Amino acid sequence: MSFVTIPGLVTAENTDITAETAEVQIPSTEVPEGATVHDVVIVGSGPAGYTAAVYTARAGLAPIVLAGQLTPGGALMTTTEVENFPGFPEGIQGPELMDNMREQAEKFGADIRYEDVVAVNLEGDVKAVATEDEVFYARAVILATGSEYRHMNVPGEEEFSGRGVSYCATCDGFFFKDRRLAVIGGGDSAMEEATFLTNFASEVVVVHRRDALRASRVMAERALNNPKITFEWNATVSEVLGDEAVTGLRLASTVDGSERNIAVDGVFVAIGHLPRTGFLRDQVALDEAGYITVDEPSTRTSVAGVFACGDAVDHTYRQAITAAGSGCRAALDAERWLASLGDQA
Structure with missing residues (x-):
């Protein structure tokens, strides 16, 4: 050539x-x-x-x-x-x-x-x-x-990619049966991921930086009415936590900047x-x-x-x-x- x-x-x-x-x-x-x-x-x-x-x-x-x-x-x-x-x-x-x-x-x-x-x-x-x-x-x-x-670009994201951090629920959801999972995002893609993951997970925590979803009404209502899906409003991820694999997230409040940790076994990123x-x-x-x-x-x-x-x-x-x-x-x-x-x- x-x-x-x-x-x-x-x-x-x-x-x-x-x-x-x-x-x-x-x-x-x-x-x-x-x-x-x-x-x-x-x-x-x-x-x-x-x-x-x-x-x-x-x-x-x-x-x-x-x-x-x-x-x-x-x-x-x-x-x-x-x-x-x-x-x-x-x-x-x-x-x-x-x-x-x-x-x-x-x-x-x-x-x-x-x-x-x-x-x-x-x-x-x-x-x-x-x-x-x-x-x-x-x-x-x-x-x-x-x-x-799109990646979050926070500490731990790249380190735990493939060890609990994923960008595709349909690809990796099966591996998290009966686990507590997090989905990052508030749009249609995030709601689709969260809803799909309820087929496997014991609980799905949606982390969204605002106090309301930006997803379409159909997708939002489907997630909001699912008993397996809970929400962390007004929060962003500041760090993915883990040792050999993901064990949790550090969340930062978009209201007052305070931080706290939550325990999850997997993180599905759906932020665009x-x-x-x-x-x-x-x-x-x-x-x-x-x-x-x-x-x-x-x-x-x-x-x-x-x-x-x-x-x-x-x-x-x-x-x-x-x-x-x-x-x-x-x-x-x-x-x-x-x-x-x-x-x-």
């Missing part, structure tokens, strides 16, 4: 958008003899990436989808029942919904690769997208990189997400929070031929259906972009 060295943060492993500069390898956009220049490469999966794949594949663009190795299908792969996606009156499991989308994309000709993107070079008429083993060249790129779990865009710094324009900026209402980024969709763009709605809709828009924008190139496309 042909690479060039430039300053800037571009590797996918480092998503710290506050970093200044680093010497990194990015792929050259000079296409080697015999290499294929694809119409479109989609970086990411989930409802945005897979919907973009369905639309570009149906348009005959034969998209390459770099879905990732660990969680192809995005955040919904760790979600239990999705009750608000149209067309499923009885609800559908998140992984099943993503599998259906993937199968639909493949049916129309999408080539889905379970590889992680490590670097990109989006300048020029031909874009280069590199995994560990291969560089893909395309005239258009759709970025559907999604988001990752951060966009997976660190590897795009100096490649496309990002806002102060790291989200990709687009020319609304289109999905065009600051770079011609590069489009963005899903949670890497969306500050506000963060729903599977809105992500899917933006994936559709990105596909249509890419299709029109390629058509505008005429004979070059």
Whole structure:
């Protein structure tokens, strides 16, 4: 593979958008003899990436989808029942919904690769997208990189990650049967985690920094009416306590700053997400929070031929259906972009 060295943060492993500069390898956009220049490469999966794949594949663009190795299908792969996606009156499991989308994309000709993107070079008429083993060249790129779990960044969190600290109830809840657990957060995700964990835990303590939940009414009432769920209001976590594993939390009052300890055997953090865009710094324009900026209402980024969709763009709605809709828009924008190139496309 042909690479060039430039300053800037571009590797996918480092998503710290506050970093200044680093010497990194990015792929050259000079296409080697015999290499294929694809119409479109989609970086990411989930409802945005897979919907973009369905639309570009149906348009005959034969998209390459770099879905990732660990969680192809995005955040919904760790979600239990999705009750608000149209067309499923009885609800559908998140992984099943993503599998259906993937199968639909493949049916129309999408080539889905379970590889992680490590670097990109989006300048020029031909874009280069590199995994560990291969560089893909395309005239258009759709970025559907999604988001990752936001951490509390308190003492003990990293130390006890995997030893009582988790970010996924559906992944790890089973291991905490008959234990007292804590869920950190007050939104829909936190209420979903707390409710799910009552299938295993003896008690679930929700720690929220305010005196009222910010979750939707349905999700809030479900948690508030569950006898296994209790609440620590107006509190934040100042430290995760433990020895070999988690044994408790130190809570700080948001009212008077006083601190006290509570005993728990596990901590599930559900305080939001951060966009997976660190590897795009100096490649496309990002806002102060790291989200990709687009020319609304289109999905065009600051770079011609590069489009963005899903949670890497969306500050506000963060729903599977809105992500899917933006994936559709990105596909249509890419299709029109390629058509505008005429004979070059």
